[in-house]
Amino acid sequence: MYVSPFRLKMPPRGSVTLLLFFSIMFLSWRIGHGGKILIVPLEGSHWVNMDILIKALHSRGHFVDVVRTNKSWYIKDDSPHYKTVTVPVTEAFNPDFINPILERIIDTERGGSSFLNFASLQVEMFTAMFNIHGIMCKMATKMFEDKDLMNSLKEREYDLVLTDPAWGAGIMLAHALKLPLVYNVRWITSGEGHLAVAPSPLSYIPMTGSGLSDKMTFMQRVKNVIFYVIWQAQDVFLIDPQYQAVCDKFFGPEVRYSDLLKGADLWLMRVDFVFEFPRPTMPNVVYMGGFQCKPAEPLPEHLEEFVQSSGEHGVIIMSLGTFVSELPADMTNEIAAAFAKLPQKVIWRYKGDRPASLGNNTLIVDWMPQNDLLGHPKIKLFVAHGGTNGLQEAIYHGVPIVGLPIFFDQYDNLLRLKERGGAKILTLNAVDKDDNFLKAIQEVLNEPSYRMNMQRLSRLHRDTPMKPMDTALFWIEFVMRHKGAAHLRTESYRLPWYSYHSVDVVLSFLATVAAITFPSLLFFRCVCLEKCLKRKVNKK
Template structure:
């Protein structure tokens, strides 16, 4: 405003004050119940964006939180005391068992062991979450405080159910930051999902299935339903029965959210039916690359024309068995590229001079660097979306949960190659996969095509998400977008009762017609007999 006349300076200052006052006055109060780990990383991005638009944000966490820091510039924390929590101590033993099972002999027994381990993990996670919810609802002072703050909505990650029940207790509109819900993939709960072309998570299938694959997909559907019905849902229903009433069904609360902000888009996801209150914001956490720290930039530039590879297995996996890490390090040492590897375990004995091991890396900024050639990834949703955004092909090393299925979506589009933990350290498979993706141009071309498709949108995914969150706040919900199909019993949803009714009518009509025909036939027979008798008498 230098050189501006005084009266114009005053006018501009007043306009600025009015604008800021409007933002403050029109900002909402938002209660957030997040998930831990990488889920918190992208929720934190959403929180910062909401704060920048003038909203006040409170975050519910436990006293044993893994990732969620105390009060920040962008939010205030509400801490719930618990004795158990979902953190690294909970994850590490499960991860070790899963890796041991996957690296064993492939058989029906190993598959059953893996499913049993995952079932047990899910059972315990949701038991812990329900204990947290119970602690909240039993704390009358806490609940009174939450009610007095007059929030406009609850934003939660529904892979845990505590936020869902809290929204019901506070009678607030409910918005999901969602890919997963307590019973599986979010789409499967809210939208029609024909199993003939929509693969279940864990099935390792695409949307093009043979007959045998469709049988497998149905079996996985049964597994998911059994897990939800007998291992997960009873935990949450018990809390609803205790603090609400037996008439309040947890499954209805889950399905009844006003808005589902889905962390995928159809560049990544297989095409499928959807619903009006599902908003797609895949890659909302992605952004243009920022300059690297000086030491990393020097290392990257030292790669020359060969470029750089980065490797990260996400927030859950700190280290792999020594034989695997030694094979990975030995493979990297044979490459002309420089390698940046996020690894917290022991230093591999076979580590080459071209490999830099780090505890943390600016993954988004590295993927967006011009010298980036390849991303070795575990297949988490965040990393896959960032690879798509920056157009970097992937060699995938999935460990558990949805990671194989995420990588499969890239592989089906010709942008990735997948290796299993059982084969990564055998027959130079890791080296062959890296060389295949580096040397075959189609992988990079296909990923860059996906990147162009992803970026070609009328609004940035984060802006779309913010608009719809504020839409729910302005209108006190979005009931007009919400289907009521979840309130229907299964026989009504699938029109079994209608089919039986129509079949009954058809059967009755058929029986009446048969009765009439039979009566006519008998009358005709009687008439013929009488006629014959009359003729004989004559």
């Protein structure tokens, strides 16, 4: 029998036992020192990225519990990475709630850009937001009224609460349990997260929905201020009062929901400055944009065969995210007909009825491995709705975009890539007119600058000292080790608006100047009048 001269000697049995012992000790130490984290997530695409963070925390030995409702849309009750805390509710954020709203928004968007349509869209969005936060407040009330549930959560002695603050239930729960609070954040209940935690000059910080960049003319700055007022009015009159009512009931009126919202220990922002416009920030804001992105893995066999069959022309992929499963039939047929005229193959994530004009080059799927497809060398273009997750993956892999924004922040997200030369935006009311959709795709495919710009953004995004996920994990564990991060929190959120903007100081200066100046002027006026009177008397 041939024995290789390079064969390693087996260690003695005692060494194997010792190695096994230390391995068990190491794993036991990791398990014993793992933290306990309570997570209050959102549904839909927000849950998709939170789930990735949960898996990473679990892989580091942390124990994770996830608060969900019994009517949860995306959050499953059984998972190897977390255990669930289920809150029974009568209504929840799910397809039955969101689909009618989306249908009305799409109909309004297709009506054009008149003032009436704009006003209708704002009313629709305000109504939806009011109802969503109402559902969340009912869920929070249900939690706080359940004494057994609250006692059970307190007994588990969590190290922190991790929540997405676009809904406020997790914020109030952290206060009730007296735990450090960490955000996985882009949006808060009152709008974009930075507006609550960092200075945000309206001269170059565009408001969500304004469709503006950081370079504004005078009239655009006027528009930006108007949108700021709209957002503030929505918060003051529709959103904050609902959460404040819950705080009043369970914590007392001295606890202000707005203070709880702004008082988080750490804000893990799901953007970076490759994507976001440069702006002021704060020490407890940590940027982890693209933390969910990773190198592409091999495609399933049927998809790989389809992609390879595209030859030199390559493949276009299209997805409108987790919320939008289908579009109006006439628009769908227009999109399908445009795809049929292209030499590229198309993979389209779509759940509606099969379009009558669908070409042989188009494959419709219920689900697709989006990240793995974007990382495939044959992918030439991504048709996307403008959600943050998809755009970050496109940046990571350097794939240009044709954007079809539908609602909320999607147009603003796409605008950031358009300003950097990596995307072209097409509004819904323009899709089925004059072959606009086909022309937009051909422009992005045939103009090399789109791909070159996205690849440049990809290089910038990847050129960091730590991967975004590693950064996020470090700071979560930092808060766990130090029982919070109070030294990073500014006191600005405790100040009333007039103190924050030094209005009281300016008024006191003006009052002091007036107090000094007015008596002097009065004295000189009296002296002058007396002299005038004397002159008149002398003349007589």
